[in-house]
Amino acid sequence: MKKVIVPIGPYHPLFEEPEYFALYCDGERVVDVEWIAGYNHRGIEKISESKHWDQITFLVERICGICSTSHPIAYCNAVEDLAKVEIPERAKYIRCIIGELERIHSHLLWVGLAGHFLGYNTVFMWAWKYREPILDIMEMITGNRNHYAMMKIGGVRRDIDDAYIPIIRKILEDLKPKLNMLTNAVLDDPVLAARLKGVGVLTDKDIKEFGALGPVARASGLDIDVRRDSPHAAYDLVEWKVITQNEGDVFARAVVRLLECFESMKIIEQCLDNLKGKKGEISIDVRNIPPGEGIGHYEAPRGECFHYVRSDGTGSPLRHKIRAPSFNNIPTFKASCIGETISDVTIILAGVDPCYCCTERAIVAYDVNTQKKILDGSDFIRLSQEKTRKIEKEIGVAPSRWEEKNWERDN
């Protein structure tokens, strides 16, 4: 049997950090997957041991640009657990608002990229356009589009002024119909359904074996969410529900992410209600961190993010352990990719949202026997997009003129 190895990575034309995947293929079918990481290793845990407790919030913010408030929340939770302090109520609501705004922009980013991989550049442009107002809100209340620096041990760094609240509400109100339109466009599209349903299925047994988290687990029927299961910030003070789906395929993951955006909006609105017209402390002073251990977690957009800190009573931690959700989610490729065709692998890898687009890396396929190059990066995405076009023809849906023009230009 002639097997072909398809290495994915470590570089990619579009973005995200380098990582490397090797797909072992037999013809069109993928028979095994290998994963090599570490291109992006910056030694954050070690750097953290040389920084002051307060500085670390800025450091952990820079672990990931998309979950850039999830890590600080988890870290602050850990230190607050260690120091046994309770943050003021106003700070709780503000934490929730920032966390949920981030979830919306992260999910929209994913939807856009998934659309791009499937050859729906319209979805990509839509989703990224609708993400901009969220970043505007962030810039207005925190001063930066990303890396908000809002979290602080014992509370938050900045208050949300009453004057901003109607503006935030207005932006969210305007966003809602657009998001609705996007959700319906994605969920009702026959081509997307044909392309995504039944692809990359993870059963709940797989999920438990790999310890997958977040939307990946929730799309396979596992009802887990740290925001509800281990309440912190203001998540137990507001009404919302955990979205789950049972199918476990890429389509279900998209559904979970899209519907979660609406839940996030619900949370933000309730939090704004509770901030409006009230005054209060936004943080308490935590001067000394006693010796001991603390753990903290937060449901990042991709799943539970976990921080552990150990203190010896000095100005910086003795040990700081971080576990990001993608670490658990990425190995599920082993279960979801095997047996699928190469053209589906792009979207399956992206479907787990492994900090998204491992497939946009420099992908090169070599024949094992002859070492001759067969496919490279753009081929890989082209394959995926071609499949969409084929299904479009079968179903009898015409792609939009714009898409067609783009398609011709790119190929």
Added chain:
Amino acid sequence: MVLSLRKKALKKSLFVFHLSTGSCNNCDIEILDCLTPRFDIERFGITLAGSVKHADVLLVTGIGTLKNIERVKKLYQQMPKPGFVVAIGSCACTGGMFRDGYTMAGPLDKIIPVDVYIPGCPPKPEAMIAGIVKLLNSIK
């Protein structure tokens, strides 16, 4: 003479290749943001190239980790000359937060020559566009 002619030709339409060398991926997202409807740099003829061999400009983010530097050098060699290297974000410019880390091999100008520095963490898309415009104006 030939080189400067070629440089002038570059001014019309820049093909950029984006390379992440150990970043937090926020700079990378902001680069992509430049392509989306609000900023839309394609109207200036700037577009992302799929391969470094088609690129005029290398946009580099991240600190340059030990595991990456060989690949960065290789990609720089593969880029057709004349070409430009733009260091995006505090990480690529100075090492930023991670300069004390044990995997730090950068900043970028220690690895490959850099033409433009765009500081910020992450720089706003407007800042990136301004940087590219300055680069274009400096081409003679």
